[in-house]
Amino acid sequence: MINNLFMPDFKSDDNRLNRIYIIVNVFLIFGSVIFAFFSSFNYFILEKFNVSLLNIITAVLMFFLLLDLRLNRAIHRSVNILVLILFIFFLSFIYLNKNEQFGLVWAHFFPVVSIILLGVKRGAIVSTLYFVLMFTLAYKGIGIWEHGEWSSVSFWRLAISSIVLFIMIATLEIALENSNKKLEVLSNIDPLTKLYNRRKINEILDKEIYKAKRYKTKLSLILFDIDDFKKINDWLGHESGDNVLKKLSQTVKDQLRDTDSIARWGGEEFLIVTPMTDIKECALTAEKLRATVESINCKHGIKLSCSFGVSEFDSINDSVESLIKRADLAMYDAKSKGKNCVSFK
Structure with a gap:
């Protein structure tokens, strides 16, 4: 119940x-209570x-x-x-309360809140x-605010402390934003290939399925992996294998549309989400990628090939799991046909 009060159900892609x-929820909840308390305190105790x-x-x-x-x-409005x-x-409080x-x-x-x-x-x-308005009120109040003396020295103390506080909060906020950006990259990007990781592509796929259902549009997947990748690692070492993964990832990514999303699905497997694309168009894309991979020049005379599985989303019968499973079955069908080919289900 407490979580629902202070952290109500809300989810956005923007962390x-x-x-x-x-x-904002915390500020508004506590603010309502605190300001109501001080209203009673000032009315009954201080008679202000x-x-x-x-x-x-x-x-x-x-x-x-x-x-x-x-x-x-409406967060931005709030x-x-x-x-x-x-x-x-x-500002009203300063004006009414003076320096008491x-x-x-x-x-x-x-400034902290803003x-x-x-x-x-x-x-x-x-x-x-x-600050301009606050300093103006403070300057105009020199000599009359407070029961004692409110001097020019007091004014400059106020000005300097305010500026220092502002700089500290701004610096902390910039550092926090930079840290959040780095954490977001680390949580979404595969460190070796610089492609999306499995968690991120699942998020993207969920959204694309939602859009395909809502707007009655096509959506297809390509799942592929590198043929005989274990032999590359065994013969040439894992460093060569890593270089192959990086080169292939960048080459395939460069061939895709801006609307397509590619991720390292696991090991030497990759998943591509292709919105607004039916299975025939997606199969043509996969064939184009197959030929591109085959033409990649790698060190040590390595000849690359990949097996591709393609599936199209069925808005009535499909879930995320079933859509990926059919692409996976299609990919293994391509393997059984001799590898280095495209199959679809």
């Missing part, structure tokens, strides 16, 4: 979008009615924004509105505008 969705009103308005806005996010899943709400709140109750300390919270939610570039623009 950053998934992360932002969870962060204007600040209490500002807090309760912010709490209500956050609550309704949370409901909208859960219903419509992010923009949340940043706008906090932008207005913090640590008003300027709370104000440092906004950079995390909007990204470094947009967050920097919004934060710069925020």
Whole structure:
């Protein structure tokens, strides 16, 4: 139940979008509660009615924004509105509260939120505008904010601490984004061939099957492997075998359309997803690839050939597993026919 509250069911191909969705949910849930609490605290304990009103308005806005996010899943809209709400709140809080109750300390919270939610570039623009307005309020308040002295030294401390905090958060966010990109590559790409790995091609295949069902379009697969690859490893060593895999992978990938996807399925096996293609067109593509592989010049006089299996998606009877199984059976049928040929089922 707690997971459903803070991490509701949402799935996107963009890992950053998934992360932002969870962060926005947490901000809105806790924000609604915290601002409602401070509204009561300011009203009943401190008797600061204007600040209490500002807090309760912010709490209500956050609550309704949370409901909208859960219903419509409009993440970008929710992010923009949340940043706008906090932008207005913090500047209003500074103006109403002056430098009492640590008003300027709370104000440092906004740049952190804006950079995390909007990204470094947009967050920097919004934060710069925020700092200009915040510094203006602080400068205008020199000598009158706080019961004691609010001097030019206090102003420069505020300015320097704000800039340092902004730089630190921006640096951390950039590092996090770069790390996430590297992790995404590592989780999706086969390190040897630089093709998609099995996990990623399964994701792609799921999407293409969904589109083929929804839009009544064709979809076919090519499954192939290198003939007698074990002999290459045994005779010339695994390093030569790895070089063969890399060269073949790049050669085949260069022959495909931008809409096609290829992955290393396992060992010396490869899987190609060909959207908007029926089995006859796919078989022609496989034959073209077979001839291309046969013409590859490898070191040590290695002659390459591959056996290809082709299958077409049946929207009524097929699943991912059955579609791949038929391509696999077709490939072994090609093996039984003498290898270096194309078969389809």
